[in-house]
Amino acid sequence: MIEFDxxxxxxxxxxxxxxxxLNMVAARQLRETLTGLVEGGSTRIVVDLAExxxxxxxALGALVAGLKTARQSGGDLRIARPTESVMTVFRLTNLDxxxxxxxxxxxxxxx
Amino acid sequence: MSPARRLxxxxxxxxxxxxxxxxxxxxxxxxVNWDAWWIAVPxxxxxxxxLVDSLLFGMTVWRLKGRGxxxxxxxxxxxxxxxxxYNEPIGLVLETARAAERITYPHRTWILDDGNRAELRxxxxxxxxxxxxxxxxxxxxxxxxxxxxxxxxxxxxxxxxLLILDAxxxxxxxxxxxxxxYFRDEQMALVQTPQWFVNVPEDDPLGSQAPLFYGPIQEGxxxxxxxxxxxxxxxxxxxxxxxxxISRYAGEVQVAVRRALRAARSVIAKARKDVPADQVEVLAAxxxxxxxxxxxxxxxxxxxxxxxxxxxFQQRVARTRRELVGADLRALNADLAVIAGxxxxxxxPGQSLxxxxxxxxxxxxxxxxxxxxxxxxxxxxxxxIDVDRGGEAQPIMPMATISVTEDMATCMRLHALGWRTAYHxxxxxxxxxxxxxxxxxxxxxxxxxxxxxxxxxxxxxxxxGLSLAQRLMYFxxxxxxxxxxxxxxxxxxxxxxxxxxxxxxxxxxxxxxxxLVPFLVVNQLLFFVVADGRPTxxxxxxxxxLFPVWxxxxxxxxxxxxxxxxxxxxxxxxxxxxHTGPRWDLxxxxxxxxxxxxxALVIGGVRxxxxxxxxxxxxxxxxxxxxxxxxxxxxxxxxRYRGFEPEPTxxxxxxxxxxxxxxxxxxx
Numbered sequence: 143m144i145e146f147d148x149x150x151x152x153x154x155x156x157x158x159x160x161x162x163x164l165n166m167v168a169a170r171q172l173r174e175t176l177t178g179l180v181e182g183g184s185t186r187i188v189v190d191l192a193e194x195x196x197x198x199x200x201a202l203g204a205l206v207a208g209l210k211t212a213r214q215s216g217g218d219l220r221i222a223r224p225t226e227s228v229m230t231v232f233r234l235t236n237l238d239x240x241x242x243x244x245x246x247x248x249x250x251x252x253x
Numbered sequence: 254m255s256p257a258r259r260l261x262x263x264x265x266x267x268x269x270x271x272x273x274x275x276x277x278x279x280x281x282x283x284x285v286n287w288d289a290w291w292i293a294v295p296x297x298x299x300x301x302x303x304l305v306d307s308l309l310f311g312m313t314v315w316r317l318k319g320r321g322x323x324x325x326x327x328x329x330x331x332x333x334x335x336x337x338x339y340n341e342p343i344g345l346v347l348e349t350a351r352a353a354e355r356i357t358y359p360h361r362t363w364i365l366d367d368g369n370r371a372e373l374r375x376x377x378x379x380x381x382x383x384x385x386x387x388x389x390x391x392x393x394x395x396x397x398x399x400x401x402x403x404x405x406x407x408x409x410x411x412x413x414x415l416l417i418l419d420a421x422x423x424x425x426x427x428x429x430x431x432x433x434x435y436f437r438d439e440q441m442a443l444v445q446t447p448q449w450f451v452n453v454p455e456d457d458p459l460g461s462q463a464p465l466f467y468g469p470i471q472e473g474x475x476x477x478x479x480x481x482x483x484x485x486x487x488x489x490x491x492x493x494x495x496x497x498x499i500s501r502y503a504g505e506v507q508v509a510v511r512r513a514l515r516a517a518r519s520v521i522a523k524a525r526k527d528v529p530a531d532q533v534e535v536l537a538a539x540x541x542x543x544x545x546x547x548x549x550x551x552x553x554x555x556x557x558x559x560x561x562x563x564x565x566f567q568q569r570v571a572r573t574r575r576e577l578v579g580a581d582l583r584a585l586n587a588d589l590a591v592i593a594g595x596x597x598x599x600x601x602p603g604q605s606l607x608x609x610x611x612x613x614x615x616x617x618x619x620x621x622x623x624x625x626x627x628x629x630x631x632x633x634x635x636x637x638i639d640v641d642r643g644g645e646a647q648p649i650m651p652m653a654t655i656s657v658t659e660d661m662a663t664c665m666r667l668h669a670l671g672w673r674t675a676y677h678x679x680x681x682x683x684x685x686x687x688x689x690x691x692x693x694x695x696x697x698x699x700x701x702x703x704x705x706x707x708x709x710x711x712x713x714x715x716x717x718g719l720s721l722a723q724r725l726m727y728f729x730x731x732x733x734x735x736x737x738x739x740x741x742x743x744x745x746x747x748x749x750x751x752x753x754x755x756x757x758x759x760x761x762x763x764x765x766x767x768x769l770v771p772f773l774v775v776n777q778l779l780f781f782v783v784a785d786g787r788p789t790x791x792x793x794x795x796x797x798x799l800f801p802v803w804x805x806x807x808x809x810x811x812x813x814x815x816x817x818x819x820x821x822x823x824x825x826x827x828x829x830x831x832h833t834g835p836r837w838d839l840x841x842x843x844x845x846x847x848x849x850x851x852x853a854l855v856i857g858g859v860r861x862x863x864x865x866x867x868x869x870x871x872x873x874x875x876x877x878x879x880x881x882x883x884x885x886x887x888x889x890x891x892x893r894y895r896g897f898e899p900e901p902t903x904x905x906x907x908x909x910x911x912x913x914x915x916x917x918x919x920x921x
Contacts, residue, residue, distance in 0.1 A: 166411045166491055173408075199495035203408070203649045206502060209560075210648045213641040216571060218564045235499040240507060240559040240640065 144168040146175050156184030157247055161193040166200035176208030176219065185217025188250040191243075192223035197231050220250045254319035258785070265779045266311035272772040277304045279768050284759045292749045293757035299742035302735060307776055309729035312722075314469055314783050316476025323677055324434030332360035332429060332488075333412035337402055338420040339367040345685075346373060346420045350382045353418065358429035363410060367402045385409050391646040399484070400652040400659035404498075407651060412491065419485040421685040422448070428681040432488045435675045442493035442672035443664065445471065446486045446679060450686035452897040457788075458890045459693045460795040461686030464787035471676040479726035480676035482664035485684070493672050497663070498651030500670065506640045507559055513637040514553070517546045524631045534580050535628065538573050542631065545569045549638065563639050570635050655710045657820060658703025662711060665727055669718030688896040690839055694802060701734050701806030702813075702820055709814040736796045737803025744846050744881055747874040751857030754866055761869055794887040801842040835892045843888045850878045850885075 147159040156179035160172065179187055189205060191197070209219040222244040224232065232238040244250040277300055286293045334353045338346045346364060353362040363383035366373050377384040385406050387396070397404070403417070414433065418424060432444045447467035453459075474480050482489075521543045528535050549566045553559065642648040653662035664674060687693040713719065713727035749755045758765060780789050812818035837844065857875060860866040 166413065166495070170408075170411060199492055199499050200411070202499045203495055206499065206648050207408075210641040210643075213564075213567070213639060214643065216567075218560075235496055236503040237499060240503050242558040242561060 144171070146171065148175060148179065150179075150184055153251070154184055154186065155251055156180075156182075156187040157190060158187065159190045159193060163196040164191075164194050164201040165196065165198045169198075169200040169204040172201060173204040173207050176204070177211050180208075180211045180215050180217065185212050185215040186251055187212055187217065187219045188222050188244070188247050189219065190222045190247050191225065191228050194225070194228055197224075197228045199231070199235060202231065202235060202237060218251075220244055222247045222250050254317055258782075259317060261782055262314055262317060262779075265775060265782050266315060269772070269775045269779045270308055270311050272768075272775055273304045273307050276768040276772045277301055279764070280758075284765065286757050286759050289749075289755045289757055292746055292755055295742045296746045296757040299739040302739045306729075306732060306736070307779075309725065309732060310783075311779065312725060313473035313477075313729060314779075316473060317469060317783075318472050318476040318676075320472075320475070320675065320677060323431050324437055326358065326430060326433030327437060330358075330414055330433060330436070331412040332358065332414045332416060332433070333406075333410045334360050334362045334416045334418065334424075335365050335403065335406055336363065336418050336420055337365045337367070337399055337485075338373075339399075339402075341420040343370065343373050343376065347376060347380075347382075349418060349420055349423050350377065351380070352423045352426075353416075354380075354382060355426050356416075356424060356429055357426045358433060360416070360429060361410070361412065363406060365402050365406045367396075367399075387646075394644070394646040395654075397650070397652075397654040398657065398659075400650070400654045400663075401646070403652045403659070404647060404650050404654075407491070407494065407498075408647065408649075415489045415491060415494075417485055417487050417489065418682065419684065422485050422682040423684070424486075425681045428486075429488070431679060431681060432677055435677070436488075436490060438673060440671070440673045441675060442490050442667045443480075443482050443674040444488045444677055445480055445483055445674065446677050446681045447471075448483060448486055448684055449680045449682065451683040452685050452688060454897060456890075457791055458887070458894040459687060459690070460791045460887070460891075461693070463792070465784060465789050465792055468678060468787055469783045469785070472678060474726045475674070475676040477720070477722040477726050478673055479668065479723045480674045481730070482660040482667075482674065484658065484660035486682045487660075490672075493667055493670075494651040494663075495649070497666055497670060498649040501651075501666070502642070502649050506642065510559060510563060510638055510640070511553075513634060514546060514550050517543070517550075517634055517638075520630050520634045521546070524628050528628065534577055538577050539628070539631065541573045542570055542635065545573075546638070560640055566638055567635075656703045656706040657699055658707075661704060661727070661730075662707045665707070665711065665713060665716065665719070668723050669716050671718065688894075690836055690891050690894070693891070694799075694839060697799060698802050698806055701803055702810045704731055704734055705806050705810035706814060706820075707731070709810060733796070734803050734806060737800040737807070740797040740800035741804075743797070744850065747877040747881070748849055748853040750870060750874045751853040751860070751866075751878065754860065756870060761867075761873065791887065794884050797881075797884050798843060798888050801840075837892055840888050840892060843885055847882060847885050847888075850881055854878055 144160055144162040144164060147157075147161065149157045149159075151157060158172075158175055158179070160168070162168075164172065176187060176189075187208065189208075205219065205221070212219045220243075221241060223246065224243050229238065229243070232241075232243075277297075280297050280300060285297050334356065336346065336349050336353060346366075350362055350364055356362075361383055363385050364373065364377050366384060366386050369386040374384045374386075387402070387405050388409070391401070391405065395401070407415075414436065416424070416429060416432075428446070432446060435441050435444045448463070449467070450461050453461045471480055521539055525536065525539055528539070530536075545566055548569075549562050552562045552565070636643055640648075651663070652659045653666060656662045668674065687696055707713075707727075708731040713724045713731070716724065719727075746757055749757070780793075809818075809820050813820045854875060857866065857871050857878075861868065861871045
């Protein structure tokens with residue numbers, strides 16, 4: 143099962159921490175969580191994957207959909223702290239060639 | 254597949270290849286009548302075309318794969334059954350949906366209603382059947398027909414596997430039990446089953462069934478791990494599709510941004526010319542954007558990730574927009590102050606614009622409102638230097654949208670990613686074929702156009718990730734649609750001889766017959782042993798008789814892909830049309846061809862009687878003409894066909910082990 147911790151930092155950055163398996167069943171929930179953040183005004187979002195044990199292509203789809211929503215509101219979505227097994231999925235789909243995961247949540251939006 | 258049958262097929266295929274190459278090589282090097290090059294060269298080209306077609310067919314059946322009994326499915330898989338509909342009658346859609354509900358393996362049934370019909374929704378939901386239509390994201394975006402419909406539904410559901418059905422394809426209850434087992438192989442992306450039609454008489458006048466394609470051809474492709482997805486009656490692994498969607502996204506945003514950056518300089522230079530010289534701020538903003546574009550280009554070259562580069566770029570442009578609006582507002586404020594000074598007696602000075610809040614400024618700086626919005630080309634350029642795919646409803650489009658037949662392109666991309674597919678040769682659905690000539694022609698044209706679009710846009714011969722055999726298997730199907738051009742030559746050549754006495758071959762020598770006849774015989778023998786009792790004649794007829802359709806598919810797809818023209822694409826109607834009498838007008842080119850062939854027979858006979866022509870040549874070409882006429886006779890049958898009337902016999906509809914009749918064989 144999966145749980146999403148959702149918080150907002152003092153700078154107004156939305157932080158989503160999925161805990162557990164992020165698969166096709168969870169993908170819609172993730173997408174709705176991300177859309178909800180943007181609609182609530184947090185257009186800058188960090189998805190902290192440190193506690194995500196598994197991630198499939200549907201979950202990547204939800205992340206890309208979230209990125210689109212955030213960008214269209216003038217913000218952005220960033221990935222932080224993926225585990226090695228999660229990074230493998232990024233590599234398999236070539237997503238690693240277009241995005242750089244951040245080392246921690248705090249500095250995810252630093253230049 | 255018994256080893257003996259496979260051996261027979263291989264031997265015949267090999268002999269066909271040897272005799273074919275022997276004949277066509279001899280034709281090129283020793284027997285072209287160059288004096289009559291205008292017919293001799295087209296003929297030898299058409300013969301070469303047919304040889305390549307035969308070689309590709311031989312290669313296809315070389316690895317005939319009979320999968321036999323399917324593996325048992327794992328229990329507990331989650332499955333969504335998709336019934337794609339656009340405008341089919343509601344009763345027909347519901348009948349399919351009810352049958353889908355009766356599928357025994359646990360699943361959820363969804364009607365994907367691209368027509369967004371309230372009545373269908375109400376009736377589906379009353380029966381507990383899921384109903385999905387396009388989400389709000391699709392408003393004002395390219396719809397991409399059936400591919401778009403499926404892509405929309407993919408994001409609204411979550412099953413591990415998807416069974417895709419056209420609205421008229423009524424499934425058997427055991428369809429999932431018979432197909433899901435193949436997914437025990439974790440690299441298996443897709444299992445296709447045959448498309449078979451219940452409303453087709455024994456003699457199949459419109460060539461609706463495709464017993465050779467949904468049989469040996471697919472089984473042969475399967476042997477090379479190239480079994481095709483045919484749009485309906487297939488089970489797909491969601492993970493494979495989504496992975497395809499993501500990797501396409503990653504690739505396509507890179508291509509799109511790089512393309513935009515390349516075009517940027519000339520777009521900005523042109524925009525600068527169009528802006529009046531007194532708009533100093535706008536010109537300065539264009540300079541800023543040009544500078545930002547250069548930075549983005551440099552950053553990408555340094556290897557910075559595309560997401561970060563585009564984000565920074567968008568942020569900088571947003572700042573530029575804000576500054577522009579700010580300057581405008583300051584000017585406006587100054588003007589208002591002057592007006593206020595002139596109008597000191599006004600009781601209510603109103604809210605000063607100087608106090609306008611940040612939110613309002615942001616809103617004014619929004620793309621459409623900013624003064625930069627007037628420079629549309631630059632705005633479009635800026636928008637395209639992003640990774641949000643703003644011009645599409647969804648950034649992720651797993652089903653390919655490059656062709657009106659999304660199935661083949663999607664399947665080829667799956668193969669290129671290393672996924673496997675399977676063809677399971679068992680009829681598990683009953684569908685409805687077109688019952689009138691016009692609908693049938695529209696449908697065949699659509700299939701052909703879709704295939705040719707893929708050929709032009711993503712030529713399989715140069716796709717990375719595909720094996721050589723897979724490339725050739727895709728190419729073979731595309732090649733088969735070129736038969737329209739060959740057909741014209743096969744009609745013209747005997748006419749030229751009988752009417753003008755022009756022989757495209759140097760001499761009708763023993764050499765000629767010794768090479769040609771054995772090739773023709775073994776080629777037919779190959780069909781015969783491969784078909785293994787399935788009828789093939791109807792398919793052979795239509796591959797020549799629909800030559801205007803095949804030719805038009807090439808010309809229209811060429812116009813579409815390279816010249817940006819419309820395909821005149823139409824959805825194939827499933828309901829019966831009002832009978833309006835035979836439509837001879839739809840087959841005018843074929844009727845003209847038949848008229849010319851008959852005329853050639855008469856003239857040839859007269860020339861022979863007058864001693865102007867040789868007996869052997871005349872007889873040979875007359876036989877050829879009669880063969881052509883026999884092929885084209887199917888057109889007469891098709892025009893006169895008045896729709897399906899079920900046999901009055903009380904016997905239950907005999908569902909054959911293998912389909913009853915044929916359609917254009919490469920064509921599916």
